[in-house]
Each structure stands twice: as C-alpha cells, then as structure tokens.
Amino acid sequence: MDTPSTTAAEIAALRTEADLGLGGRVAIVTGGGQGLGRVFAKAYAAHGAIPVIADINEARGAAVEAEIRSANHRALFVPTDVADYAAVARMADRVRGELGRIDALVNGAAIFSTLKKRPFDEIPLEEWDRVVRVNVSGVFHCCRAVMPAMKGAKYGRIINISSNTALTGRPDYLHYTTTKSALLGMTRSLAREVGKFGITVNTLMPGATETEIPRETVSPQLKAAIVANQCIPRPETPEDLARVVMFLSSDLSRFVTGQTIIADGGLAHV
Numbered sequence: 705m706d707t708p709s710t711t712a713a714e715i716a717a718l719r720t721e722a723d724l725g726l727g728g729r730v731a732i733v734t735g736g737g738q739g740l741g742r743v744f745a746k747a748y749a750a751h752g753a754i755p756v757i758a759d760i761n762e763a764r765g766a767a768v769e770a771e772i773r774s775a776n777h778r779a780l781f782v783p784t785d786v787a788d789y790a791a792v793a794r795m796a797d798r799v800r801g802e803l804g805r806i807d808a809l810v811n812g813a814a815i816f817s818t819l820k821k822r823p824f825d826e827i828p829l830e831e832w833d834r835v836v837r838v839n840v841s842g843v844f845h846c847c848r849a850v851m852p853a854m855k856g857a858k859y860g861r862i863i864n865i866s867s868n869t870a871l872t873g874r875p876d877y878l879h880y881t882t883t884k885s886a887l888l889g890m891t892r893s894l895a896r897e898v899g900k901f902g903i904t905v906n907t908l909m910p911g912a913t914e915t916e917i918p919r920e921t922v923s924p925q926l927k928a929a930i931v932a933n934q935c936i937p938r939p940e941t942p943e944d945l946a947r948v949v950m951f952l953s954s955d956l957s958r959f960v961t962g963q964t965i966i967a968d969g970g971l972a973h974v
C-alpha cells in the first residue's frame with residue numbers, strides 16, 4: 705500500500721480542472737477495495753466528496769479507507785457482500801445514519817480479476833450462478849437499497865460498470881460478458897423509472913485497464929492487440945475511467961441518463 709504522502713499526491717492528481725460541484729456529496733463505490741474502485745474512491749475524495757468503500761474484502765476495504773484518511777480526506781469503509789441483499793440494506797442504512805445522504809452509487813463490485821477463462825461448456829454451474837449473483841443481482845440490490853435516500857433527496861447518480869466486452873464479445877468468458885451485457889438493460893429500464901425523481905442511471909464500459917491486481921485473462925499478446933485496435937493507441941489507465949465517473953457524478957451530466965459511455969480509447973463503437 706502507498707505511503708500517506710504518495711497517496712496525497714495521487715489524490716491531488718485525480719482532481720479535474722473543472723469544478724464538478726461534488727464537495728460534500730456522498731458516493732458509494734462498491735468494489736472500492738482494490739483496482740478501479742480504489743481509484744474511483746480516491747477521485748471522489750479529490751473532488752471533496754466522501755467515498756464509501758463497500759467491499760467484501762475487509763482487509764483491502766479498510767486499507768483504502770485508511771489510505772484516503774491518511775491524506776486528510778474523509779472516507780468510510782463498510783464491509784459488504786453485494787450478493788446478500790440484507791447486507792447491502794444494512795450498508796445503505798449505515799451510510800445514511802453516519803453521513804446523512806447518498807448522492808452517488810458506483811456499481812463496480814464484480815467477480816472479475818479472480819475469474820478463469822474457460823470454454824462455456826466447462827464453466828462449473830456453481831461458478832455461473834455466483835457470477836450472475838454478484839455481477840447482476842448485486843447491482844440490483846445496491847440500486848434498490850440506495851433508492852429511498854435518492855428519491856427522498858430528488859437527486860441521485862448511479863453508474864453501472866459494465867465492460868466493452870459486452871459489445872465485442874470475448875471467447876471463454878461467457879459468464880462475465882453475459883453479466884456485463886445484462887447491465888445495459890438494467891440501466892436503460894431503471895433510468896426510465898427513476899428519471900422523474902432526479903436520478904440518472906448510466907453504464908460505463910471500460911476497456912482492458914491495468915490495475916495493481918495481476919490478471920491472467922489478458923495475455924501480453926491480447927494487450928498489444930487491444931492497444932493496436934484503439935483509436936488512441938496507448939494502454940488505458942484507471943484515471944481515464946475515474947474522469948468519466950466524476951463527469952457522470954456531476955451536474956455536467958445532469959441530462960444524460962440511460963446511456964452507455966464507452967471509455968476504451970475508441971476500440972469499440974456503437
């Protein structure tokens with residue numbers, strides 16, 4: 705884990721030039737214990753918002769909370785299994801109780817970096833069920849649990865983290881790409897239900913993005929092929945995505961809802 709001074713510099717670098725008006729806002733980042741979610745949590749802190757790290761991994765979630773606090777920003781870690789609705793409801797209650805509001809929800813928690821690629825007919829049935837439970841039902845649970853707070857405030861920003869593999873397809877990854885495709889339908893339908901309450905719901909599709917967590921699913925050859933097929937031919941970074949998450953959390957995107965934002969350097973187009 706980084707030292708406090710490195711973290712403070714990293715957090716400062718995540719601040720965009722525009723004033724996004726996120727000061728004092730409370731943003732739940734599921735999967736905030738590592739990888740992309742960890743950077744999203746820091747980006748909220750950089751903009752004066754209070755990130756809530758909701759993650760099943762207690763050691764990592766607590767470490768991200770400590771990291772952000774050590775740089776003199778507020779943060780709250782709430783251990784949460786998004787697959788368990790009761791646990792998610794308790795998390796949302798605690799956030800409202802301790803911080804008084806829920807302005808944004810980033811649904812980033814997923815079974816992803818631990819997933820093995822295998823032909824679809826070799827995916828164990830229990831693994832299929834668990835991936836669907838976490839990657840799809842988990843998002844539904846979190847959207848549902850934050851709704852009373854967002855409806856009450858007549859304001860909310862929901863950002864569902866999908867993947868550009870939902871558009872391009874990827875072999876030996878059927879459970880993952882199926883769940884990430886499901887988020888498109890969920891986003892569009894939910895956006896239609898909650899727009900009247902001032903709540904926007906959008907899907908963000910990242911491309912392959914390296915984080916501090918090693919992954920077997922992207923070989924060096926695949927990584928090179930991905931970059932070669934992008935319009936902007938350089939590897940994607942978590943900071944590229946954090947900027948879009950901040951935009952979708954802010955007033956700048958107030959009339960953008962039900963949309964799919966692909967942030968992958970122009971690899972996939974719709």
Ligand SMILES: NC(=O)c1ccc[n+]([C@@H]2O[C@H](COP(=O)([O-])OP(=O)(O)OC[C@H]3O[C@@H](n4cnc5c(N)ncnc54)[C@H](O)[C@@H]3O)[C@@H](O)[C@H]2O)c1
Nearest residue numbers: 735737738739740760785786812813814816817867912913
């Ligand atoms: N990194 C990429 O290249 C990439 C590309 C496209 C999409 N995505 C998506 O972005 C999101 C984050 O990616 P990442 O690279 O940081 O993934 P990651 O696997 O490193 O992190 C996932 C996080 O989710 C948490 N988590 C897993 N199951 C959970 C559960 N049941 N309840 C609560 N938390 C749980 C893990 O503990 C972990 O902190 C994922 O939704 C992933 O599908 C990532």
